[in-house]
Amino acid sequence: VRPTSVTTVTDRPPPPASPGGSRWSADEALEQLYAAHWRRLVRLSVLLVHDLGTAEEVVQDAFVAVHGHWGRLRDPERALAYLRQAVVNRSRSTLRHRAVVDRHAARRTTAEDEPGADAAALVTDRRAAVLDALRDLPERQREVLALRYYLDLSEAEISGALGISRGAVKSHASRGAAALRARLGSLMEDDL
Amino acid sequence: VNLSDLLHDTVDDLEPEDRLDAIRTRTTSAAHRARPWWWAAGGVVAATAATVVLVAALGAGPDPDPTAGSGHEGHDGPTEVTGDHWTLLPTYYLGDTPGGQRLFREFVPVQTDDPLQAALDRIQEAPEDPDYSTPWESGTFVDVSVVDSVIEVETASAQPLRMTALELEQVAYSLAATLGSDLPVRFVHDGEPTAAGELGPVAWKNFLSPVNISDPAELTAYSGSMIARGRAATTTGRVPWELADESGTVVRSGSAPLDGGPSRDHLRAWETTVDLSGLSVGTYLFTVRVDDSATGHPSADTRRISVS
Numbered sequence: 001v002r003p004t005s006v007t008t009v010t011d012r013p014p015p016p017a018s019p020g021g022s023r024w025s026a027d028e029a030l031e032q033l034y035a036a037h038w039r040r041l042v043r044l045s046v047l048l049v050h051d052l053g054t055a056e057e058v059v060q061d062a063f064v065a066v067h068g069h070w071g072r073l074r075d076p077e078r079a080l081a082y083l084r085q086a087v088v089n090r091s092r093s094t095l096r097h098r099a100v101v102d103r104h105a106a107r108r109t110t111a112e113d114e115p116g117a118d119a120a121a122l123v124t125d126r127r128a129a130v131l132d133a134l135r136d137l138p139e140r141q142r143e144v145l146a147l148r149y150y151l152d153l154s155e156a157e158i159s160g161a162l163g164i165s166r167g168a169v170k171s172h173a174s175r176g177a178a179a180l181r182a183r184l185g186s187l188m189e190d191d192l
Numbered sequence: 193v194n195l196s197d198l199l200h201d202t203v204d205d206l207e208p209e210d211r212l213d214a215i216r217t218r219t220t221s222a223a224h225r226a227r228p229w230w231w232a233a234g235g236v237v238a239a240t241a242a243t244v245v246l247v248a249a250l251g252a253g254p255d256p257d258p259t260a261g262s263g264h265e266g267h268d269g270p271t272e273v274t275g276d277h278w279t280l281l282p283t284y285y286l287g288d289t290p291g292g293q294r295l296f297r298e299f300v301p302v303q304t305d306d307p308l309q310a311a312l313d314r315i316q317e318a319p320e321d322p323d324y325s326t327p328w329e330s331g332t333f334v335d336v337s338v339v340d341s342v343i344e345v346e347t348a349s350a351q352p353l354r355m356t357a358l359e360l361e362q363v364a365y366s367l368a369a370t371l372g373s374d375l376p377v378r379f380v381h382d383g384e385p386t387a388a389g390e391l392g393p394v395a396w397k398n399f400l401s402p403v404n405i406s407d408p409a410e411l412t413a414y415s416g417s418m419i420a421r422g423r424a425a426t427t428t429g430r431v432p433w434e435l436a437d438e439s440g441t442v443v444r445s446g447s448a449p450l451d452g453g454p455s456r457d458h459l460r461a462w463e464t465t466v467d468l469s470g471l472s473v474g475t476y477l478f479t480v481r482v483d484d485s486a487t488g489h490p491s492a493d494t495r496r497i498s499v500s
Contacts, residue, residue, distance in 0.1 A: 042206070043208075047199060056208050056211060059208075063211075063215045068318075069329070089317050096303060130202040131202065145195065145199070150203070152196070177195055180198075184198070
């Protein structure tokens, strides 16, 4: 499979040179981003897609994509924002594809969709309970909660990452938090 | 315990596999890399379609080009998969053909009450099959609505869109197909145009691949048999297809009739059933091609499938 890349079009002007003159190559940028963010982004994706194996695939694809888009990003902050967005978007489309497959191709439903099937992923009941509760939330609520409470992003950053208004971020966050608290109340009172 | 602690406790002890080498392999310059086996299969440079789940049971979807003939009977808008707001969006991406880049259509299942916005969002996301691409960065377009029989796309910036006609038509085809219409598209920012004029999903020969697979979706699993469908323009009236195993050996071949016979000027539907019985379990490459295409050059589309 060829790498994801920005389509080369001859009649488009080249991207402007980066202002500071620092010109990371795409390969260097990729390695640094990987070192700094791989684990955290995979864990973010686990909160969204429920299992570790799928999350690794999603985030791997996001890293390949950020490498392909480096010609337009050329900045670590923008690249990280792009990565976060790619992880959320790809996690979402993975879930949607999985849901369609589950609903309409029962014959192809496999154990991987069942909680606990991925031995590497769900090792404790508590973890399973939290991930199950997240999975049952509407997707926007789940995404907002993960970005806000796991990545500690601001409302403005979440608004940018998800392409929704700050007001929407606020309301998804409060509804999602309330739903989680209602479902996991006993767990949250425990000594974690 | 607050939510932040709860989420951290849930995943912070998970140790992901190291995938740096796998990522490096995929990002190594294509010029220095061996082609994957399916690239050379059949000897035709092919654009493979992106991942589409479960289109197999459904039709070829709407055809945005009123001159191109019906893509598939009974579909005059995005195909609703169930009554639960699941919709198969027809979206277009750039892919390579021997005659240069063209648009290839893929169907994406999404759950939405607003298919038009979903289609706009979707074409700003990278397709999952890396052989396809989109030139639109996420966030380029913020909103879409139909105003006075024109699809108006709001761009995030007032800067003019310095993009090729093909790239702009990608948006026009995707949005018009989603509406099941041939409404033109206008790009604006705060009411001011950000691209010249209005673009319609027209002149398909300049923009669309002359052959395209709708089903199977990439890497769909089959056993027994497979229904393949798509559309094409060819003066022979038939669309040759073949199925090759991982060694490139052709294990099945045939040709699908074009619905309505030979066609130079219109994309027409084709459909065939491929017998998979007796094939060993594995991944296969399904290729369709037109050699005398109405656009004057051969073209092909491929899908990998798995036989189980």
